[in-house]
Amino acid sequence: AQSVTQLDSHVSVSEGTPVLLRCNYSSSYSPSLFWYVQHPNKGLQLLLKYTSAATLVKGINGFEAEFKKSETSFHLTKPSAHMSDAAEYFCVVSDSGGYQKVTFGIGTKLQVIP
Amino acid sequence: DTGVSQNPRHKITKRGQNVTFRCDPISEHNRLYWYRQTLGQGPEFLTYFQNEAQLEKSRLLSDRFSAERPKGSFSTLEIQRTEQGDSAMYLCASRPTGTSLGHEQFFGPGTRLTVL
Numbered sequence: 047a048q049s050v051t052q053l054d055s056h057v058s059v060s061e062g063t064p065v066l067l068r069c070n071y072s073s074s075y076s077p078s079l080f081w082y083v084q085h086p087n088k089g090l091q092l093l094l095k096y097t098s099a100a101t102l103v104k105g106i107n108g109f110e111a112e113f114k115k116s117e118t119s120f121h122l123t124k125p126s127a128h129m130s131d132a133a134e135y136f137c138v139v140s141d142s143g144g145y146q147k148v149t150f151g152i153g154t155k156l157q158v159i160p
Numbered sequence: 161d162t163g164v165s166q167n168p169r170h171k172i173t174k175r176g177q178n179v180t181f182r183c184d185p186i187s188e189h190n191r192l193y194w195y196r197q198t199l200g201q202g203p204e205f206l207t208y209f210q211n212e213a214q215l216e217k218s219r220l221l222s223d224r225f226s227a228e229r230p231k232g233s234f235s236t237l238e239i240q241r242t243e244q245g246d247s248a249m250y251l252c253a254s255r256p257t258g259t260s261l262g263h264e265q266f267f268g269p270g271t272r273l274t275v276l
Contacts, residue, residue, distance in 0.1 A: 050202075055200075080264055082267075087269075089267045089268055089269040090203075090251070090267035136203075147216075148205065150202030150203050150204070152202050
């Protein structure tokens with residue numbers, strides 16, 4: 047069984063300040079982990095992914111995430127928030143089973159205040 | 161545009177009517193997934209196809225739901241006798257052939273269903 051817990055349903059930051067979106071996972075297998083972003087009325091877009099290579103993963107738009115096995119965490123960070131970062135962010139775990147079942151977290155809505 | 165496409169983008173229907181949604185995956189992707197996303201929740205897995213074979217169905221997929229992928233290309237999701245609880249965003253995703261863990265799923269824009 048696998049699961050994802052996104053610890054904050056809403057995060058509000060000021061433009062230019064750091065962003066931290068928290069994610070903890072549970073998986074019976076060595077998981078792959080992803081962060082997706084969903085802007086209003088847009089499809090889900092991949093930000094970054096971890097697949098058992100480097101534990102610090104860099105993604106698009108200045109985002110990065112660090113895989114910490116001991117803490118079963120995969121938190122998403124960005125040094126400086128931009129207004130265009132306002133969106134909903136989903137942490138996703140995928141197992142190594144036959145069809146690589148994907149489980150989404152409930153999402154974190156990021157608000158960026160000017 | 162070579163991404164995943166879904167039609168229609170929006171569908172409003174009355175309770176009890178049947179609806180059908182279409183998904184066109186990225187052309188070289190043999191794996192196709194359907195998800196449902198309700199307000200305030202992350203997408204929930206509904207079903208999975210590898211080529212034309214439907215290999216997995218979630219318990220969320222009641223008998224009123226049926227999905228097909230007849231030629232291993234596009235897929236349809238039909239909901240019969242719609243209920244207000246079916247109102248949601250229905251998302252389709254595809255991914256490339258192969259079992260590499262590095263292959264993420266590519267999502268379409270979704271079909272938003274409203275059942276009145």
